[in-house]
Amino acid sequence: VGASASGRQQADDPAVVQVFVDKGVVDTQPDLLRAIDAYFDAHANLTSLATPPAIVPGGESVKNDPDALEAVLRRIDEARLCRRSYVLVIGGGAVLDIVGFAAATAHRGVRLVRLPSTTLSQADSGVGVKNGVNRFGKKNFLGVFAPPWAIVNDTDLLATLSDRDWRAGFSEAAKVALVKDRLFFRQIAERAAAIRERNMGIALPIVRQSAELHARHIVEGGDPFELTHARPLDFGHWAAHKLEAMTDYRLRHGEAVAIGIALDATCSALCGYLAWDVAAEICDVLGALGLPAYDEALNDTERLLDGLEEFREHLGGRLTVPLLRGIGESFDAHEIKAARVREAVERLVATCKVRQPQRAAS
Ligand SMILES: NC(=O)c1ccc[n+]([C@@H]2O[C@H](COP(=O)([O-])OP(=O)(O)OC[C@H]3O[C@@H](n4cnc5c(N)ncnc54)[C@H](O)[C@@H]3O)[C@@H](O)[C@H]2O)c1
Numbered sequence: 001v002g003a004s005a006s007g008r009q010q011a012d013d014p015a016v017v018q019v020f021v022d023k024g025v026v027d028t029q030p031d032l033l034r035a036i037d038a039y040f041d042a043h044a045n046l047t048s049l050a051t052p053p054a055i056v057p058g059g060e061s062v063k064n065d066p067d068a069l070e071a072v073l074r075r076i077d078e079a080r081l082c083r084r085s086y087v088l089v090i091g092g093g094a095v096l097d098i099v100g101f102a103a104a105t106a107h108r109g110v111r112l113v114r115l116p117s118t119t120l121s122q123a124d125s126g127v128g129v130k131n132g133v134n135r136f137g138k139k140n141f142l143g144v145f146a147p148p149w150a151i152v153n154d155t156d157l158l159a160t161l162s163d164r165d166w167r168a169g170f171s172e173a174a175k176v177a178l179v180k181d182r183l184f185f186r187q188i189a190e191r192a193a194a195i196r197e198r199n200m201g202i203a204l205p206i207v208r209q210s211a212e213l214h215a216r217h218i219v220e221g222g223d224p225f226e227l228t229h230a231r232p233l234d235f236g237h238w239a240a241h242k243l244e245a246m247t248d249y250r251l252r253h254g255e256a257v258a259i260g261i262a263l264d265a266t267c268s269a270l271c272g273y274l275a276w277d278v279a280a281e282i283c284d285v286l287g288a289l290g291l292p293a294y295d296e297a298l299n300d301t302e303r304l305l306d307g308l309e310e311f312r313e314h315l316g317g318r319l320t321v322p323l324l325r326g327i328g329e330s331f332d333a334h335e336i337k338a339a340r341v342r343e344a345v346e347r348l349v350a351t352c353k354v355r356q357p358q359r360a361a362s
């Protein structure tokens with residue numbers, strides 16, 4: 001079929017595809033593997049499976065495990081993929097990141113098709129150009145910018161997501177609304193309860209709008225590979241990445257982003273850029289979405305502050321942290337005083353700790 005006897009693919013051969021699936025999806029959607037086989041059987045004139053789908057453990061721990069990366073690369077090798085072959089990955093942001101990194105580096109780049117299976121990956125990471133894994137206790141220390149060949153947001157995949165992971169994705173929707181689209185933030189605020197309760201008719205258009213805003217920023221923002229300092233989509237992320245590492249990834253990325261948003265909104269108010277009632281409203285909306293604005297790890301503020309320098313190193317050049325002047329209006333701050341962060345943490349501890357949402361078991 002797709003691959004010739006020598007393992008090399010001819011230009012007019014059917015497309016050879018190696019599928020990788022998040023174990024969390026396989027466990028909750030047992031018919032999926034059969035459906036994949038049936039799909040490739042039905043389209044055998046156009047495409048073929050290189051080897052049976054490979055199952056990849058889901059969640060952040062896979063990005064911390066060098067053996068997991070090796071296993072994905074080994075499967076790409078065993079499947080005899082070439083640069084005209086395709087890696088198709090179905091999964092949450094963590095599995096998309098590790099498989100995307102392997103695909104981008106094997107043979108200097110095998111074509112990648114993503115089917116994101118979480119709200120976060122459909123609303124944000126799946127439509128992006130970044131791939132990577134964690135090393136040395138640092139998020140995404142190893143990684144590449146590599147645009148995928150295609151992305152398919154199939155919302156049916158979301159049905160089996162846990163409530164915790166369902167909610168976590170909406171912090172990225174809130175983030176992109178806060179930095180780019182005031183009206184969108186209003187919609188999220190008004191619909192927060194229905195989103196949290198998984199009302200699909202209301203929640204899915206929010207996921208879609210978030211994906212569109214993220215994709216538009218990459219395509220039209222003029223800096224898809226982040227060569228300049230401006231990175232508005234990293235709002236709330238300097239603290240988020242540090243909090244994930246500080247909690248040994250007990251916090252989901254989306255939960256850590258919610259706390260990072262609350263912290264940077266509070267810093268924006270403390271520095272006099274943002275009205276206090278707006279900062280308070282942002283924390284309220286996160287709470288209404290069922291997202292935390294506080295975690296006990298914040299109390300180790302000195303360690304948290306190391307996150308600012310790590311963020312600068314990761315992005316390169318001058319420290320650039322997006323802050324807010326209003327909803328939908330971000331700007332780049334090049335300095336955040338440690339004293340301001342300490343004060344912001346104290347305020348979050350005082351105000352948000354008491355109304356922290358119940359976190360479901362993972
Ligand atoms: N590359 C980027 O631009 C970018 C952007 C944002 C976030 N990220 C990364 O994405 C990751 C977070 O992704 P996430 O929020 O999707 O969480 P995740 O990938 O950690 O998945 C969370 C859990 O959900 C399970 N799961 C996935 N889909 C499921 C489904 N449909 N049904 C049942 N269970 C399912 C997984 O197995 C896992 O246990 C972080 O590593 C973050 O750094 C990357």
Ligand SMILES: [Zn+2]
Pocket residue numbers: 124172237253257
């Ligand atoms: Zn993020």
